Amino acid sequence: MALIQPEFIPLSRREAEQLGWSEIDVLLVTGDAYVDHPSFGIAIVGRLLIDAGFRVGLIAQPDWKNPEALKEFGRPLVACGVTSGNLDSMLDLYTVGRRLRHQDVYSENGEPGKRPPHATVVYAQLVRQAFPQLPVILGGLEASLRRIVHYDYWQDKLRPGILVDSKADLVLYGMGEKTVPETYRRIADGKSLAGQRGSARLLGKKEAEAFAIDDSCIELPSWEEHLKNPDALMTSTVTLEREMNPWSGKRLVQRYGDRLLVIEPPPEPPTPAEMDRVYAFPFSNRPHPSYQGRIPAYETIRDSIQAIRGCPGGCAFCGLVAHQGRQIISRSAHSILN
Ligand code: SF4
Numbered sequence: 001m002a003l004i005q006p007e008f009i010p011l012s013r014r015e016a017e018q019l020g021w022s023e024i025d026v027l028l029v030t031g032d033a034y035v036d037h038p039s040f041g042i043a044i045v046g047r048l049l050i051d052a053g054f055r056v057g058l059i060a061q062p063d064w065k066n067p068e069a070l071k072e073f074g075r076p077l078v079a080c081g082v083t084s085g086n087l088d089s090m091l092d093l094y095t096v097g098r099r100l101r102h103q104d105v106y107s108e109n110g111e112p113g114k115r116p117p118h119a120t121v122v123y124a125q126l127v128r129q130a131f132p133q134l135p136v137i138l139g140g141l142e143a144s145l146r147r148i149v150h151y152d153y154w155q156d157k158l159r160p161g162i163l164v165d166s167k168a169d170l171v172l173y174g175m176g177e178k179t180v181p182e183t184y185r186r187i188a189d190g191k192s193l194a195g196q197r198g199s200a201r202l203l204g205k206k207e208a209e210a211f212a213i214d215d216s217c218i219e220l221p222s223w224e225e226h227l228k229n230p231d232a233l234m235t236s237t238v239t240l241e242r243e244m245n246p247w248s249g250k251r252l253v254q255r256y257g258d259r260l261l262v263i264e265p266p267p268e269p270p271t272p273a274e275m276d277r278v279y280a281f282p283f284s285n286r287p288h289p290s291y292q293g294r295i296p297a298y299e300t301i302r303d304s305i306q307a308i309r310g311c312p313g314g315c316a317f318c319g320l321v322a323h324q325g326r327q328i329i330s331r332s333a334h335s336i337l338n
Contacts, residue, residue: 032085083140
């Protein structure tokens, strides 16, 4: 049953208790300061989950060296969702010249150093230390774009799909309107996460052996082939982008030794009515009141209105297609005017 949407997603136990929540179902961890605006993915995800009946606590920019930093709300009953924030954390931290940035625009007062490099992996491991056995779901741009073997520009080397390093249970790639409520509902109900569109999961040896790679699948070059042959990266990347069509895209698989990464096809994009519903959530459209200073990224979007998602462009330098897909979807004119 949907819960009443609060003014802000709680950042502390005291704020959760003010809502009558003595415990939470889902903990969200993000590398950005919390701005309750739909330009910030975590605000949408948090409100989607509250709408789906989950009590949600949010921890923004935790001390990533201390698992205690995640225990503000106690152990969540269902799962933890992890994101680096709106950008890939390496882009937040470094310039293209591989120099540390003087400012992190997603932090209060632009303060640098509030998130770790490769934040998604670091936070996921921190959750594992704080709450052993708790399901960990990755989302956001960093997890989406790093879901298969990829080239890390800052390390100048190939990296495996992010589930290998993070040891999380699932990646939800792309937009979360359809997949986030469904995934957390499955976990709460004790159901399998297999076959969930818009997700990636890493099968261990036994599960991988039992998995049938049939006509519904395309096998990408394995991790080991990537290490031997640089051309394999182009094959994987082009195939991933080509299969981003929700109506014809196939399931992708990629081997890592005796393990198997399984990436399900993308979900159908939200309809205008579904988009309207999400944007009608009562976002406060401002940073959480605990922040005294300015958050530069908020200054950029504070007067903006999101109208569309997706892009058919496919420019080589842009990750948008691998995240949002090629279909342009739009809110209704009525919703935008509202
Ligand atoms: S840069 Fe990205 S968003 Fe812009 S046109 Fe190219 S693919 Fe589309």
